[in-house]
Amino acid sequence: MDPKHVIICRCSDVTLADLIALFEQGYQTFEELKRIKRVGMGPCQANTCGKMVQWEISKYFNQPLEEVPFHNMRPLTMGIKLKEIMEAKNREE
Amino acid sequence: MKNKADYVIIGGGISGCAIAYHLADFGAKNIVVIEKEYLTSGATGRCGAGIRQQWGAKMNCLLAKKSVEFFEKAQEILAYDGDIEFKQEGYLIVGSDQEEDMVFKTNVALQNALGIPAKRLTKEEAKQIVPYLNIDNVYSATFCPTDGHLNPFTTTDAYYKAAKRLGVTFYTYTEVKDIVVKDSVIQKVVTTRGDIETGVVINAAGGWSKAIGQMVGIDIPVYSENHEILVTEPVEKMQGPMVISFSKNIYCQQTPHGAFIMGRSDPDMPEGLDVSSSHQFLDAMAKTVTELLPPVGELRVIRQWGGLYNMSPDHQPIISGTKKLPGFYMACGFSGHGFMLAPMTGVLLAELILGKAPTMPMEELSLERFDGKQVITKEKSVV
Numbered sequence: 001m002d003p004k005h006v007i008i009c010r011c012s013d014v015t016l017a018d019l020i021a022l023f024e025q026g027y028q029t030f031e032e033l034k035r036i037k038r039v040g041m042g043p044c045q046a047n048t049c050g051k052m053v054q055w056e057i058s059k060y061f062n063q064p065l066e067e068v069p070f071h072n073m074r075p076l077t078m079g080i081k082l083k084e085i086m087e088a089k090n091r092e093e
Numbered sequence: 094m095k096n097k098a099d100y101v102i103i104g105g106g107i108s109g110c111a112i113a114y115h116l117a118d119f120g121a122k123n124i125v126v127i128e129k130e131y132l133t134s135g136a137t138g139r140c141g142a143g144i145r146q147q148w149g150a151k152m153n154c155l156l157a158k159k160s161v162e163f164f165e166k167a168q169e170i171l172a173y174d175g176d177i178e179f180k181q182e183g184y185l186i187v188g189s190d191q192e193e194d195m196v197f198k199t200n201v202a203l204q205n206a207l208g209i210p211a212k213r214l215t216k217e218e219a220k221q222i223v224p225y226l227n228i229d230n231v232y233s234a235t236f237c238p239t240d241g242h243l244n245p246f247t248t249t250d251a252y253y254k255a256a257k258r259l260g261v262t263f264y265t266y267t268e269v270k271d272i273v274v275k276d277s278v279i280q281k282v283v284t285t286r287g288d289i290e291t292g293v294v295i296n297a298a299g300g301w302s303k304a305i306g307q308m309v310g311i312d313i314p315v316y317s318e319n320h321e322i323l324v325t326e327p328v329e330k331m332q333g334p335m336v337i338s339f340s341k342n343i344y345c346q347q348t349p350h351g352a353f354i355m356g357r358s359d360p361d362m363p364e365g366l367d368v369s370s371s372h373q374f375l376d377a378m379a380k381t382v383t384e385l386l387p388p389v390g391e392l393r394v395i396r397q398w399g400g401l402y403n404m405s406p407d408h409q410p411i412i413s414g415t416k417k418l419p420g421f422y423m424a425c426g427f428s429g430h431g432f433m434l435a436p437m438t439g440v441l442l443a444e445l446i447l448g449k450a451p452t453m454p455m456e457e458l459s460l461e462r463f464d465g466k467q468v469i470t471k472e473k474s475v476v
């Protein structure tokens with residue numbers, strides 16, 4: 001299949017062709033890729049594309065999959081409305 | 094790895110990359126940038142990337158203004174193949190009381206005198222600019238239409254690529270462990286991947302700049318502290334300018350990509366290198382933003398993180414050499430606003446290193462300005 005038509009990250013609309021273009025320019029780690037292309041930075045926080053990105057890095061750079069660092073996970077694990085956070089806090093007080 | 098260089102820059106944030114680019118652009122050769130992780134892994138990739146000229150201290154105003162002039166043309170000057178996403182829709186600074194309004198008056202007078210097109214607004218005028226602003230607890234505001242926002246990753250990438258084309262060498266995932274000095278002459282930089290002989294070292298290590306100074310026995314009067322920030326899901330455009338308030342302790346911006354980023358400071362934050370996230374920040378941020386900008390409260394937070402402000406005694410940067418050690422230069426102490434100043438950081442330090450006439454006087458940016466002196470003008474317009 002044409003890498004241009006393989007969607008890796010649905011949230012940020014990143015294709016396999018985009019990833020390969022970045023690999024060719026020398027961006028090699030998940031942390032670098034996500035900062036240039038926002039891959040894995042959308043609402044799902046790489047829950048969908050994370051493994052695929054790791055896999056593609058592994059394939060392109062001939063690096064064993066278990067040695068490809070996963071991206072830095074940060075809170076929150078799911079989106080919550082700011083207002084709901086405020087209301088929850090108000091209820092506690 | 095190279096074992097010799099004419100210039101070694103420590104730090105691959107916006108400052109290190111801008112300094113590398115301007116040095117190379119002035120014709121300097123054999124420049125190496127060393128970054129312990131990846132480019133933008135420090136404060137640069139964690140920042141709000143707001144671009145503001147409305148400052149209370151003269152040097153900050155001047156540096157920011159001249160930097161904006163560069164950013165307006167950066168895409169072309171740096172011949173970047175990506176998009177630095179410069180959005181110039183202003184900063185709306187809102188104040189809470191008459192006292193703050195008096196400060197606004199003084200600041201705007203200074204800004205106008207320096208050619209910055211800021212103006213004072215009534216709260217009703219502020220509401221015209223951001224219609225959903227809750228003005229119940231707002232007294233007055235100021236606005237500068239040429240302030241804005243950039244994408245910190247692609248802006249750094251633009252400097253990086255331009256510098257690389259001019260021959261600069263970048264070593265990422267390489268840490269500087271020591272700097273060897275003999276008889277007040279810099280000999281070499283010791284890294285995790287080998288030594289580099291050099292006579293010139295540039296400390297652009299952000300939150301870690303004090304430790305780099307210690308390697309050569311220079312005490313830089315800076316400290317670091319964690320500042321937290323969050324981002325929401327991307328939504329259709331709803332807010333043009335950055336909304337910021339010093340008294341309400343908030344800044345909140347919608348990026349061109351659609352996500353909102355916002356932050357506030359914790360006055361009790363201890364000094365140190367910790368960058369962890371806290372639920373206390375999330376609670377306080379949610380409350381502050383929902384009160385001031387109610388519709389933003391409807392958005393989902395998707396991520397929060399922390400980053401380091403590197404604080405100087407007067408909250409203005411240190412862009413300087415030092416008489417104590419020729420060949421040692423520094424760009425640090427940006428006190429939470431070093432992203433927006435990067436073009437001038439790069440130009441001024443490159444001029445100083447290469448012995449060129451400075452674009453603007455630099456005494457008030459020197460390390461020596463703190464020697465045994467009281468801090469006279471301290472920047473107070475900070476979140």
Ligand SMILES: Cc1cc2nc3c(=O)[nH]c(=O)nc-3n(C[C@H](O)[C@H](O)[C@H](O)COP(=O)(O)OP(=O)(O)OC[C@H]3O[C@@H](n4cnc5c(N)ncnc54)[C@H](O)[C@@H]3O)c2cc1C
Pocket residue numbers: 103104105106107108109127128129130131132133134135136137138139140141142143144267268269270297298299300301320321322356399400401402424425427428429430431432433434
């Ligand atoms: C939450 C937050 C919001 C902010 N908002 C804004 C804003 O809206 N506008 C603005 O202008 N500024 C803002 N700032 C400030 C801004 O991020 C910084 O002033 C700026 O990014 C500093 O850039 P730098 O290149 O000097 O430092 P950094 O980006 O921190 O770069 C220093 C680099 O040096 C590297 N390093 C350190 N020690 C070593 C070593 N021994 N060997 C090799 N490498 C080393 C680090 O890994 C790091 O990448 C904000 C900061 C934070 C934390």
